[in-house]
Amino acid sequence: MRRIVRALAVAAALAAGAAQAQTAEISFYYPVAVGGPITKIIDGLAADFQKENPGIKVTPIYAGTYQETIVKALTAHKSGSPPVTSVLLSTDMFTLIDEDAVIAVSDLANSAEDQAWLKGFYPAFMYNSQTGGKVWGVPFQRSTIVLYWNKEAFKEAGLDPNRPPATWAEMVEYAQKLTKRDAAGNVTQWGVQVPSSGFPYWLFQGFTTQNGVELMNPAGTETYFDKPEVVEALQFWVDLSRKHRVMAPGVIEWGTTPRDFFERKTAMMWTTTGNLTNVRNNAKFDFGVAMLPANKRRGSPTGGGNFYIFKKSTPEQQQAALKFIRWITAPQRAAQWGIDTGYVAVTPAAWETPVMKKHVEGFPAAAVARDQLQYAVAELSTHENQRVTKALNDGLQAALTGAKAPADALRDAQREAERILRPFRR
Amino acid sequence: MTTRFSAGIHGWLLLLPAAALLAAFTHFPAVATLVQSFRSSPKPNRPAAFVGLDNYRTLVEDPVFWQSAWNNVWYALGTIPLSIALALAMALAVNRGLRGRAFLRMAYFTPTVLPMIAVANIWLFFFTPQYGLLEQVTGLFGAPSHNWLGSPSTALACVIAVAVWKEAGFFMIFYLAALQQIPPVYAEAAAIEGASRWTYFRRIVFPLLMPTTLFVLVNAVINSFRLVDHIFVMTRGGPDNATSLVLFYLYEVGFKFWDTAYAAALTMVLLVVLGGIAIAQFGLLERRIHYR
Numbered sequence: 001m002r003r004i005v006r007a008l009a010v011a012a013a014l015a016a017g018a019a020q021a022q023t024a025e026i027s028f029y030y031p032v033a034v035g036g037p038i039t040k041i042i043d044g045l046a047a048d049f050q051k052e053n054p055g056i057k058v059t060p061i062y063a064g065t066y067q068e069t070i071v072k073a074l075t076a077h078k079s080g081s082p083p084v085t086s087v088l089l090s091t092d093m094f095t096l097i098d099e100d101a102v103i104a105v106s107d108l109a110n111s112a113e114d115q116a117w118l119k120g121f122y123p124a125f126m127y128n129s130q131t132g133g134k135v136w137g138v139p140f141q142r143s144t145i146v147l148y149w150n151k152e153a154f155k156e157a158g159l160d161p162n163r164p165p166a167t168w169a170e171m172v173e174y175a176q177k178l179t180k181r182d183a184a185g186n187v188t189q190w191g192v193q194v195p196s197s198g199f200p201y202w203l204f205q206g207f208t209t210q211n212g213v214e215l216m217n218p219a220g221t222e223t224y225f226d227k228p229e230v231v232e233a234l235q236f237w238v239d240l241s242r243k244h245r246v247m248a249p250g251v252i253e254w255g256t257t258p259r260d261f262f263e264r265k266t267a268m269m270w271t272t273t274g275n276l277t278n279v280r281n282n283a284k285f286d287f288g289v290a291m292l293p294a295n296k297r298r299g300s301p302t303g304g305g306n307f308y309i310f311k312k313s314t315p316e317q318q319q320a321a322l323k324f325i326r327w328i329t330a331p332q333r334a335a336q337w338g339i340d341t342g343y344v345a346v347t348p349a350a351w352e353t354p355v356m357k358k359h360v361e362g363f364p365a366a367a368v369a370r371d372q373l374q375y376a377v378a379e380l381s382t383h384e385n386q387r388v389t390k391a392l393n394d395g396l397q398a399a400l401t402g403a404k405a406p407a408d409a410l411r412d413a414q415r416e417a418e419r420i421l422r423p424f425r426r
Numbered sequence: 427m428t429t430r431f432s433a434g435i436h437g438w439l440l441l442l443p444a445a446a447l448l449a450a451f452t453h454f455p456a457v458a459t460l461v462q463s464f465r466s467s468p469k470p471n472r473p474a475a476f477v478g479l480d481n482y483r484t485l486v487e488d489p490v491f492w493q494s495a496w497n498n499v500w501y502a503l504g505t506i507p508l509s510i511a512l513a514l515a516m517a518l519a520v521n522r523g524l525r526g527r528a529f530l531r532m533a534y535f536t537p538t539v540l541p542m543i544a545v546a547n548i549w550l551f552f553f554t555p556q557y558g559l560l561e562q563v564t565g566l567f568g569a570p571s572h573n574w575l576g577s578p579s580t581a582l583a584c585v586i587a588v589a590v591w592k593e594a595g596f597f598m599i600f601y602l603a604a605l606q607q608i609p610p611v612y613a614e615a616a617a618i619e620g621a622s623r624w625t626y627f628r629r630i631v632f633p634l635l636m637p638t639t640l641f642v643l644v645n646a647v648i649n650s651f652r653l654v655d656h657i658f659v660m661t662r663g664g665p666d667n668a669t670s671l672v673l674f675y676l677y678e679v680g681f682k683f684w685d686t687a688y689a690a691a692l693t694m695v696l697l698v699v700l701g702g703i704a705i706a707q708f709g710l711l712e713r714r715i716h717y718r
Contacts, residue, residue: 067682071681074684095684098469098470099469099470099684100470100471184568184570185570186570186571187556187571188556196576196665197575197576197661197662197664197665198662198664248555248556248571248573248576249573249576249577250573250576250577250665251573251575251576251577251664251665252573252576253550253554253575253576255550256550256551256554259551259554260554260556260557263556263557265555265556265557384683386678386682386683387682387683387685390678390682390683393664394490394664394666394667395666397664397665397666398665398666400665401576401577401578401665401666403578403666
């Protein structure tokens, strides 16, 4: 009896050893940034991948918000056991490189086939994914800012419900007609709402891009916060509430903005395409989705998350992770992911799949963000990214609350950014 | 001699598990933080080096730190007296034999049980301009709409209100327990002597509650530096740092900017301030308190 037990134990140990030799395990940190049953979708994708690739086991680890996920990933990296791959903000690229935490995807993807795959993404999504001639992140869940408008409110105000504002001047003109006041002069419906809590720099980049100016250089070592065009853009944003009185004064909360739209407290709003499914499910009125209005040009920053591969993992794991990322960004799955979540499918090929074509036919609003990509620019991202964006965020909020004039606020932000970035220019 | 010696060993051995835990999780981190605060933040191509008082010099010149510190002073001055007074009032209210007492006690205690992040999400909608709960009430009186969390003048008061609401119920439980300990004979004697209810409260109940008040006060002070969770949800320190508290700023420096050395210096400042307050509280107040 004892001998049988021992034999079984040996057999089990051998089997386990053999299995281990075959299976590469990939730990995969995933931030849950939007509502809905997103973890179920990711679990399903991981299981499907494993079915097709029995030698690789993908273990998704849900790590909280983007911020919490990068904290966990970098802490794990510093203690020597980071995940093999993780979805993190595209703007965290410089931070991850400076911490020597990630490996360039273009170095791993050696074959001609791999290189062709990396060229298959929308260029707008690649701006935030490459620096110094190397690709560091693979676009996965990406977004841009779009304008949502309430068609019923447009009708009530005597505007064409199917014609969104195309320029800054039109947006102000429409918003003036859409702003409703009661007998006491209190506003019951604002014309437009551009949220400014938390990460106002992202929305601000909409204004600056439209005003024909970039906020930083591609190397992430310089910022241009105090350029006259940037000041003009901020002046316009501030004027929406102070001069034209078509937007609520003070800092507008990002999280409650869609709700303000549903409650008809604002007739137009700027927010991420990621809210599309949310608006579709909750708006009790006919609504439209449009590209942001233009001034000198159209424009919006991109946003959202990329795949990164961590350095402190074995070459086998890194290759397995690359295989997984290639698999999950394949046209068919990128299309389905976009349909399920509202993120912009990351390759032109994904938009050519039958399932996506059918989706766009039934819901044309889904294609607006894609069409805007040709005007899109990189999201603000520099070395010491969070510190630099905080300097800008503080300045923007100071201007929007009236504590500083736009020119002063931006000059202060630029001075602070200069101080932070000086060591990186050597 | 040998027995005394072995008794000493015995004592130390008994103390060892607790002392080891305390040293490993409290004293060692504190000393390590102190050492780290005199070094630069390690980067892959630039290991940590001794920089002396550089991090503290940065701190003195950092306007965001000073604003956070002042905000924290106001936050403490707002939350401590308000939450204690409210807790005492609630405890006195539910200590009497009124109908639905259990329900009231539960209602007062509920905020304590709720997670702070959930609470903050609820309050976020209370403060929403135009259709939020607060606005609906002020709107009834014809007050104009106000952007509560979006103006630097009111944002801090709003996060103070949430902290008070959250804490008062917790402190009430301690007061309630203490009130139940007061023998009813005092109330009877006071009634016979013809003392008013106010005199009875001021001369008898309140002094008897002093040990509880000290305990609650210490907790309230600690919480006024520690309770920052709702800020992450409600304002993220904005607008323009108007609601940034020291611990919130410390998190930003440590885990968003990854400037661990500067974060260590901030931690030391927080540690010294809190230690100082604790010594003052126990040293000064304890002498004036009557323990039974």
